[in-house]
Amino acid sequence: MFSFLLLNLFIQLSFQQDKFLWDGKDNKLTYTLQVESLNGTKFPDAEIFAVHNEYVQHEFSQLNWKIRNAKKLVIKIDNITEDIGGLVLSQKGTTYIQSIGGRKDDKWHIIQKDKPSCNIYGCEVGFVFADKKMKGEDYSKNGIKDTDLIFYYELSTNSKVYTFGKIEFEKEVYPLVICPGENWLNVYGGSEYLVNGTKGYSYKSFNKKHYLVPLYPFPSYAETFKCGMIKYVQGNILYIGYQYKKKRKGTNSLSDVHVDITKDKLVCSNDDKEEDYIIFIHHPGAGKDKEMVRVEPGSKIKLYLDQIVYLYNKKNTILKRIEENGVNYITTTTNGEKLQTTAISPSCRVIIDPPRGSLQLFYRGEIVNFPNNTKKGSNKVFYVGQEYFNKPLNFKCKIIFDKRSEVANNKNLSGFYMNKFFGVFIQMDRHKNRKEMESIKFDDTLEDFGKYKCLLKSTNDKLHNSQSLIERLGVIFIPDKSIKIVKDVKWDNYQSIAAGCDGVISNYAQIQDVVVNFDGGHAIYTYSKDHDMFAKSDKSLIVNISKLPDKNFNVKNVYITCIYIVGDVNATFYLYKNGAVEESKNNDPNYGFSFERQKIYLILIILLVGVIVIASMVLILYEKKRKRARRISKGESSGLSSTSSSESETKGTSETEKVEKVEKVEKIVKVGKIEKPKDMTPESISAIIKHEKRAHKSQETNW
Known part of the structure; x- marks a missing residue:
């Protein structure tokens, strides 16, 4: 029993899948189309041909349909030179019931359409379902398997642009024109419509099938304005739009209104409200498309330098009729009005003066x-x-x-x-x-x-x-005062302390005051109060150590506060330094000066000792010379004497004198030590030497 149910379910699923598949590979039906205008005029010059050996494959995921090998038709309309505003396809010599994807009761369905068309009202391209019996919703019930014929058609031009008509306008006076919207193209046709640039202004009566868009030329040499494009199932593109022709400025040229955007409204007249206008902004140098951007009602208007604002008064007669009746606002052509040439000129142009900022x-x-x-x-x-x-x-x-x-x-x-x-x-x-x-x-x-x-x-x-x-x-x-920036500094000894602050910081601050606090309560000096205690050193302002009181400071730490001022704004801030003396030795504040005095004393002592040594050597030499002279004198005397007693006496006398003089010299020169006699001075020594020389010379003369 279970196997039977599975088999039955499989057969049903196979049948259902089968009815959603259509394959036209072996289809031999003949189908002839012709092109007509909106009012029924036939255009035999339109070229309709089937692309040889080219078939279209497509799946409709919403309907679960699969189409295989649908014949592709191409309708070339380059030879239609009349401004027809669109075209209609009709059968020629056959009586099939045609159905396409369409809108009914605000929902998309398969609907019967005897004459598919593509014009400003709407466009039906792509797949067409043709059958002798089935129509519209029958396809939703019965599927597509038994459809007599499914074909696919595209519109084509050599320029790849399909235009609704030709519009004339004055230079830089961009009129509003009717352009297709996202619902303009039929569904289930396998193609899609893409709006070019931003969407235009829409009324509820448009049902998202149309927009009002300013016609502006881009690039400047172009001859057509593109509203958007149809992208076909195989990726090729057809642009939709208008031909246009620029006219010379007429007598009724557009008026320019200058506004200060920081206080003025975007209006043509001060009595109006911004809500009374359809607003588009044109920026001549903006982006690759230079598009006109619509201002959303109630939204913030984003403005840029060199933009020009175009205002279209909603009270315009044609705009009022479009608001009420939608794209079908034209009910008669007796006055030569044509839907495809609808062009609504702006009420004024607003020039935004650059604001101060x-x-x-x-x-x-x-x-x-x-x-x-x-x-x-x-x-x-x-x-x-x-x-x-x-x-x-x-x-x-x-x-x-x-x-x-x-x-x-x-x-x-x-x-x-x-x-x-x-x-x-x-x-x-x-x-x-x-x-x-x-x-x-x-x-x-x-x-x-x-x-x-x-x-x-x-x-x-x-x-x-x-x-x-x-x-x-x-x-x-x-x-800020809440931030305490502290820099640690160290000095070798008391004499190298440079307790102070930099005179300037970069290009924005100058020193205003300095507070130096020597630890232990020894001293606190403030530049603003104790100006004389500070000195400038290498662009810094420091305490002059030489001016500190002559006390034996035992300084270990110095705390420095630097107060800076920013002159042109009269703002102050604080920086701090923690100074430390690394060694305890030589921290006597008078150490440096004592050392200098000691050097002077040492030099004087060395000079004095030198003088004494030289004087002593001179005396010794002098004594030696005198002794030698006396010996010579005694020798000569002994030769003349005849008695030994006199020689002995003389000898004894000489020995006595010698002993006395040696004792006298010993008093002056002692071993290992030189003493300065109390009454001995360089002047007295010099006098003695001179006296001895004279005496010696006198003796030589006597001899």
């Missing part, structure tokens, strides 16, 4: 607020607190505007100048060099503190003239 600093998407104690035009001060310290920060510079009225609140001006120039965050050093900063970090090194600017950077080689309307911003980043 200013560069402002942003952090995390929010504008940075500065204290109000700075005068206009001067640098702003940013106090770096704990929340900004020792972490990477990303600041941005953006242009903002002061909106001076309520009507400006629905205008988005954040990128108004973006297509010409934009703000950049620049660091300025003392040499006025500029460095564009993406990220900065405030830490103990102080490297990223200081002067920054918000400046303008051009999108091309030269800044636009409107740059003069933008006020620049200068910002100085300094440590």
Whole structure:
């Protein structure tokens, strides 16, 4: 029993799958089509042909249908030169019932359509179901397996553009025209319609089948305006649009209205409201398409420099009729009105005057607020607190505007100048060099503190003239009181202490005051009070050690507070130093001066000893010479004497004198030590030598 149920289910599924599959490989039916205009005029010049050995394969996932080997027909309409606004396909010599995908009761169905058409009202291309019996919803019930014929057709032109008609307009006076929307193309045809650029303005009566779009030429040399394109099942494309012709400016040229966007409405007349207009914005230099952008009702209007705003008054007679009746607003052609040449001129053109603005600093998407104690035009001060310290920060510079009225609140001006120039965050050093900063970090090194600017950077080689309307911003980043930046310094000894602060920090701060505190309560000196105790040394302001009281300080630590002022904004901040003396020796404040005196004393002693040594040597030499002279004198005397007693006496006398003189010399020169006689001076020694020389000379003369 179970096997029977499975077999029965398999047969049913096979049958159901079978009915959703159609294969036209062996189909030999003959089917003839002809092209007509909307009013029934036939165009035999239209070329309809079947592509040899080319078949179309397609699956409709919504219906679970599979079509195999559908014959492909191509309808070339280049030879139709008349402005027909579209075409209709009708059978010629056959009586098949034709069905296509269509809309019924706001839902998509397979519907009967004896004459598929493609014109401004709607377009039915792709698959056509032809059968002698089945029609419309029969296909949903019975499937497509037994359909007599399914064929696929495409419209084609050599230019790949299918136009509804020709429209004339004056240069830069872009009229509203009717363009297809996403529901314009039939479903279940295997093709899709893609809107070119942004969607236009739509009324409820359009049912998303049409839009009102300004006709603008792009590129400038083109002769057709493209609303969108049909993309066929095999990927080839046909553009849909209008031919156009530019006219010379007439007597009733479009009026220009200049507005200040920070306070004025986008209207042609001050008595009007913006809601009274269909608004399109044209930007001559924007993007690859230079498209006209529609302003959504109630949305923020995004505006840019050099944009031109086109306003179309909704009270226009044709627009009122379109709003009521949709695309079928034309009920008669007696006055020569044609749907395909509908062109609604703008009421006026609005020229936006460049507004004044200013560069402002942003952090995390929010504008940075500065204290109000700075005068206009001067640098702003940013106090770096704990929340900004020792972490990477990303600041941005953006242009903002002061909106001076309520009507400006629905205008988005954040990128108004973006297509010409934009703000950049620049660091300025003392040499006025500029460095564009993406990220900065405030830490103990102080490297990223200081002067920054918000400046303008051009999108091309030269800044636009409107740059003069933008006020620049200068910002100085300094440590807040909550941040204590301390630098450790060390000195070898007391004499090398340089207790003080740098005179300037980069290009933004000068020293205002210095407080030096020697530990142990020895002394506290403040530059503002004890000016004479400080000296300038190599661009620093330090305590003059030589002026400290002559006390034997035993200093180990010095605490320094540096108070800086940012002159043009009158802001102050503090930096600190912890100084330490590494050695305890030679910390006497008078050590240096005592050492100098000791050197002088040592030199004097050495000189004095030298003088004494020289004088002693001179005396010794002098005594030796005198003794030698006496010996010579005694020898000669003994030769003349005849008695030994006199010789002995003389000898005894000589020995006695010798002993006395030796004793006298010993008193002057002692072994290992030289003494300066109390009454001996260089002058007295010199006098003695001279006296002895004279005496010796007198003796020689006597002899």
